[in-house]
Amino acid sequence: MKINKLNKQTCFFNDDTFSASLFEHDYLQANNLITGSSVGRGTTWFFQHQQKKYVLRHYYRGGLIGRINPDNFLYCGLKNTRAYKEFSLLEKMSQLGLPIPLPYAGRITKKALFYQADLIIELIEGAEDLVAVLSRQVISELQWLEIGRVIRLFHDNNIYHSDMNSHNIMLDNSDKVWLIDFDKCEQRKNGGWKHQTLERLLRSFRKEKNINNTLNWQETDWMTLMQGYQSQS
Numbered sequence: 001m002k003i004n005k006l007n008k009q010t011c012f013f014n015d016d017t018f019s020a021s022l023f024e025h026d027y028l029q030a031n032n033l034i035t036g037s038s039v040g041r042g043t044t045w046f047f048q049h050q051q052k053k054y055v056l057r058h059y060y061r062g063g064l065i066g067r068i069n070p071d072n073f074l075y076c077g078l079k080n081t082r083a084y085k086e087f088s089l090l091e092k093m094s095q096l097g098l099p100i101p102l103p104y105a106g107r108i109t110k111k112a113l114f115y116q117a118d119l120i121i122e123l124i125e126g127a128e129d130l131v132a133v134l135s136r137q138v139i140s141e142l143q144w145l146e147i148g149r150v151i152r153l154f155h156d157n158n159i160y161h162s163d164m165n166s167h168n169i170m171l172d173n174s175d176k177v178w179l180i181d182f183d184k185c186e187q188r189k190n191g192g193w194k195h196q197t198l199e200r201l202l203r204s205f206r207k208e209k210n211i212n213n214t215l216n217w218q219e220t221d222w223m224t225l226m227q228g229y230q231s232q233s
């Protein structure tokens with residue numbers, strides 16, 4: 001990994017096509033590089049750079065503290081920053097052959113005792129999150145089995161996903177299943193977290209179904225997913 005320090009900013013990356021200006025929304029905008037956005041807690045920007053597509057995300061806090069202090073984190077060394085940890089985990093998962101977007105670059109901006117963080121990852125071409133897909137169409141039994149199998153693959157590698165919900169599962173146009181959004185995730189010892197992760201995901205499907213009754217999800221799809229999770233392959 002290469003580390004580039006300039007004033008209060010530290011960037012880390014592997015790829016020589018990287019330049020620090022890619023973290024500047026104004027630069028991306030002025031150069032017509034932005035191809036889209038997605039609004040959640042903050043805005044996720046999609047942009048292109050040298051024939052490739054990327055996703056730029058800023059780190060935000062959740063909960064009550066987040067209302068007062070939306071994006072400052074206590075600095076305890078580069079390796080302990082949210083962006084560095086997510087970057088490293090994505091690298092590790094890519095070495096394990098797990099279906100995740102590749103990390104491209106991270107940036108830490110220091111402000112006294114605090115820092116702000118951003119991450120650029122590769123865009124998964126032609127992918128949509130599962131809720132978007134299900135609000136339009138049903139997916140086959142084979143796809144539900146495959147989603148279960150992919151989650152199991154992460155668990156067999158002891159990868160804990162701290163926010164395993166239906167928006168963080170993506171399907172691309174060749175029906176490949178991807179997991180995204182690895183902030184605060186980690187490789188950890190075997191334990192009850194695997195079961196809790198599945199429960200959290202089930203709650204997420206039920207919640208989405210409550211929000212949108214026409215969502216193409218039903219309890220039997222969950223059973224198919226679990227069948228995929230339990231199958232030995």
Ligand SMILES: Nc1ncnc2c1ncn2[C@@H]1O[C@H](COP(=O)(O)OP(=O)(O)O)[C@@H](O)[C@H]1O
Pocket residue numbers: 038039040041042044055057101121122123124125127128129167168180181182
């Ligand atoms: N690598 C990626 N490729 C394609 N789309 C992505 C990628 N990463 C994120 N997205 C899209 O952006 C949305 C928000 O990204 P996410 O990382 O889940 O952040 P958050 O949930 O904190 O807003 C996702 O639901 C997905 O639609």
Ligand SMILES: [Mg+2]
Pocket residue numbers: 167168181
């Ligand atoms: Mg998400």
